[in-house]
Amino acid sequence: MEMPLFSSALKQFDQALKLVKLHPNTQELLRHPKNVYMCSIPVRMDDGSLRVFKGYRVQFDDSRGPAKGGIRFHPNVNLDEVQSLAFWMMLKCAVVDIPYGGGKGGVEVNPKDLSRLELERLSRGYINSVADIIGPDRDIPAPDVYTNDTVMAWMADQYYIIKRQQLPGVITGKPIAMGGSQGRGDATGRGGFYVLEALREKLGLKGKTPTVAIQGFGNAGFHFARLAAEAGYKILAVSDSGGGIMKLDGLDPIAVNEIKEGGKSVASLLGGAVKYDAVSNEALLELDVDILVPAALEDQLTKANAAKVKAKVVLELANGPTSFDADQMLFDKGIVVIPDILANAGGVTVSYYEWVQNRIGEYWSERQVHEKLKEKISRSAIEVDDLRRSNNCRMRTAAYGLAVQRIGNAIEAKGTQDYFSQSRH
Numbered sequence: 001m002e003m004p005l006f007s008s009a010l011k012q013f014d015q016a017l018k019l020v021k022l023h024p025n026t027q028e029l030l031r032h033p034k035n036v037y038m039c040s041i042p043v044r045m046d047d048g049s050l051r052v053f054k055g056y057r058v059q060f061d062d063s064r065g066p067a068k069g070g071i072r073f074h075p076n077v078n079l080d081e082v083q084s085l086a087f088w089m090m091l092k093c094a095v096v097d098i099p100y101g102g103g104k105g106g107v108e109v110n111p112k113d114l115s116r117l118e119l120e121r122l123s124r125g126y127i128n129s130v131a132d133i134i135g136p137d138r139d140i141p142a143p144d145v146y147t148n149d150t151v152m153a154w155m156a157d158q159y160y161i162i163k164r165q166q167l168p169g170v171i172t173g174k175p176i177a178m179g180g181s182q183g184r185g186d187a188t189g190r191g192g193f194y195v196l197e198a199l200r201e202k203l204g205l206k207g208k209t210p211t212v213a214i215q216g217f218g219n220a221g222f223h224f225a226r227l228a229a230e231a232g233y234k235i236l237a238v239s240d241s242g243g244g245i246m247k248l249d250g251l252d253p254i255a256v257n258e259i260k261e262g263g264k265s266v267a268s269l270l271g272g273a274v275k276y277d278a279v280s281n282e283a284l285l286e287l288d289v290d291i292l293v294p295a296a297l298e299d300q301l302t303k304a305n306a307a308k309v310k311a312k313v314v315l316e317l318a319n320g321p322t323s324f325d326a327d328q329m330l331f332d333k334g335i336v337v338i339p340d341i342l343a344n345a346g347g348v349t350v351s352y353y354e355w356v357q358n359r360i361g362e363y364w365s366e367r368q369v370h371e372k373l374k375e376k377i378s379r380s381a382i383e384v385d386d387l388r389r390s391n392n393c394r395m396r397t398a399a400y401g402l403a404v405q406r407i408g409n410a411i412e413a414k415g416t417q418d419y420f421s422q423s424r425h
Contacts, residue, residue: 004080005080005081005083005084005298005299005320006080006083006084006087008084008320008323008324009084009087009088009320010031011324012324012327012396012397012400013030013031013400013404015393015394015396015397015400016397016400016401016403016404017404018397018401019387019391019393019397019398019401019405020401020404020405020408021405022404022405022408022412023408023412023416023417023418024417025416025417026408026411026412026416029061029411030061030404030407030408030411033058033059033060033061033083033086033087034059034060034061034062034101035057035058035059035133036056036058036079036083037056037057037058037059037130037133038054038055038056038079039054039055039056039057039126039129039130040052040053040054040055040129041053041054041055041107041122041125041126041128041129042125043118043121043122043125044121045118046115046117046118053107053108053109053122053125054077054107054108055105055106055107055108055126055129055130056077056078056079056082056104056105056106056107057082057103057104057105057130057133057134057139058079058082058083058085058086058103058104058105059086059101059102059103059133059139060083060086060087060089060090060101060102060103060104061090061101061102061407062101062138063101063407063410063411064093064094064099064100064101064406064407064410065093065098065099065100065101066100066101066135066136066137066138066139066140067086067089067100067101067102067103067138067139067140068089068093068100068101068102068103068139068140068142068348068351068352069085069086069089069102069103069104069105069141069142069144069348070085070104070105070141070142070143070144070145070147070173071104071105071106071107071126071141071142071143071144071147071151071155072085072104072105072106072107072144072145072146072147073106073107073109073111073119073122073145073146073147073151074106074108074109074110074145074146075108075109075110076108077106077107077108077109078108081106081298082104082105082106083104084298084320085104085106085319085320086102086103086104087102088102088319088320088340088341089101089102089103089104089348090102090403090407091341091399091400091403091404091407092340092341092342092344092345092348092403093345093348093352094402094403094404094406094407095341095342095345095380095384095399095402095403095406096342096345096348096349096376096377096380097376097380097406098348098349098352098376099352100140100348100352103139103140103141104144105126105130105141106144107122107126109122111146111147112146119151120154123147123151123154123155123158124154124155124157124158126155127155127158127159127162128158128162131158131159131162131163134159134170135167135170136167136169136170136355136358136359140169140170140171140172140351140355141155141170141171141172142171142172142173142347142348142351143173145297148173149173149174149175149180149185150175152171152172152173152174152175152180153174153175153178155171156168156170156171156174156178157178159171168358169355169358169359172184172351172352172354172355173351173354174354179354179357179358180354181350181351181353181354181357181363181364181369182363182364182365182366182368182369183350183353183366183369183370183373184347184350184351184354184369185219185223186219186223186226186227187346187347187349187350187351187373188219188220188223188317188344188346188347189219189220189221189222189223189224189225189226189227189295189317189346190223190224190227190346190370190373191343191344191345191346191347191349191350191373191377192220192224192293192315192317192343192344192346193223193224193227193228193231194346194373194374194377194378194381195315195338195342195343195377195378195380195381196228196291196313196315196338197231197378198377198378198381198382199338199381199382199385202385203312203313203336204312205290205291205312205313208290209232209233209234210233210234210290210291211233211234211236211289211290211291212225212228212233212234212235212236212289212290212291212292212293213235213236213237213238213246213284213285213287213289213291213292213293213311214235214237214238214239214293214295215238215239215244215281215284215285215292215293215294215295215296215300216239216240216293216294216295216296216297216317216318217238217239217240217256217257217260217266217295218240218260218295218296220295220317220318220344220347221238221293221295221296221317222253222256222257222260224293224295224315224317225238225253226253226254226257229250229252229253233291234249234250235250235251235253236248236250236251236287236289237251237279237284237287237289238251238253238256238266239266239267239279239280239281239284240260240265240266240267240296241265241281241296242264242265242266242267242268243265243266243267243278243279243280243281244266244267244278244279244280244281244283244284245266245267245269245270245276245277245278245279246276246277246278246279246284246287247274247275247276247277248277251276255274256269281296281300282305285300285301285305285308285309286305286308286309286310287310287311288310288311289310289311290311290312290313291311291312291313291314291315292309292311292313292314292315293314293315293316293317294314294316294317294318294321294322295317295318296318296321297318297321298318298319298320298321299320299321299322299323300318300321300322301314301321301322301323301326301327301330302323302325302326303323303325303326303329305326306322306325306326306329306330306333307329307333309330309333309335311335312335312336313335313336313337313338314330314335314336314337314338315338315343316337316338316339316340316343316344317340317343317344318340318344319340319344320340321340322337327394327396328394331394336395337394337395337396338381338395339395339396339399339400341396341399341400341403342377342380342381342384342395342399345377345380346373346377349373349376349377350369350373353369353372353373383402384398384399384402385398387401387402
């Protein structure tokens with residue numbers, strides 16, 4: 001049985017502490033979230049009945065700036081998951097050096113069971129519950145699993161109603177018409193692609209046609225696949241919750257995405273005009289490819305299947321797809337895992353750019369956003385990889401180390417036990 005997510009995150013944290021110098025007080029502080037908020041959200045359903053949904057918001061640390069993190073609607077949302085995601089968001093913001101702390105929110109619900117009106121009531125109800133603990137200078141939510149720009153529009157609008165003023169910096173991932181940023185829609189997948197390109201030569205992928213399998217063909221998975229295919233990578237297999245497809249001479253991500261936009265699973269392409277082979281989500285993880293991209297949910301690579309992974313590189317577009325034990329097993333096999341806090345940081349980076357634009361009232365072109373994202377995330381990828389090589393450690397440990405050092409510097413700038421134990425200034 002895999003350990004709880006937060007326990008796994010702390011074990012990774014302990015590994016990173018071997019690379020950095022942090023005061024014991026700082027180490028202890030970073031093991032605990034600053035604020036944990038749980039709420040009950042009553043929603044009047046279309047049939048007149050009342051349902052109450054469990055909601056969460058965790059603010060892990062704000063030493064480097066306001067908390068930042070998405071809101072997910074999913075039937076498996078729980079406190080351990082939200083707390084772990086807030087911890088990873090803290091590290092993610094630090095590893096790409098943007099001035100945020102870590103936050104995360106969620107509601108235990110299957111949004112597919114709700115009408116659009118019910119979903120709107122739930123979204124506004126969530127903001128009613130957390131309005132006092134979020135804000136442009138305190139905690140800035142964004143979309144996550146099963147939430148999108150429309151949900152963010154409802155949430156931002158509800159916050160404006162409560163505060164009786166327009167404060168677009170409270171929510172990122174909003175529609176363009178409500179102050180959203182150009183380039184936000186594909187930012188997570190694009191950021192992952194930029195990370196891979198920045199490290200391509202160092203990973204031994206230069207001068208060949210790398211093969212790719214993607215578990216989780218949602219927004220991030222599709223945009224990564226589209227950019228990778230355009231750059232000459234061969235996409236062999238993709239999957240979603242309904243199953244997967246494989247094409248050994250390479251598939252067209254845009255054609256596959258047209259099916260997704262029609263509300264169907266990629267598996268619905270089986271038996272059509274283009275010949276695909278069926279592949280399960282589990283089998284996809286074990287395909288003989290150069291690059292495996294887990295872009296779905298947590299704990300997909302575990303000690304039960306890590307030994308069967310054949311990819312040379314694992315690029316984590318999902319949050320927490322690799323357990324602690326699996327991470328060590330992959331490292332021992334010589335497989336490089338590009339960790340989530342670096343690989344999927346494109347989303348929060350462009351969210352930061354949206355927040356900046358909202359605050360200054362000046363908006364950038366898509367080209368400007370792409371250029372800023374590429375420069376920042378590529379530099380971070382090289383910093384992490386250099387630290388990995390110099391310490392002969394896992395890339396995750398290096399990424400944690402870089403992030404933890406930056407957070408620790410901010411905490412210790414206000415004084416440590418050693419400073420305060422001195423009798424005079």
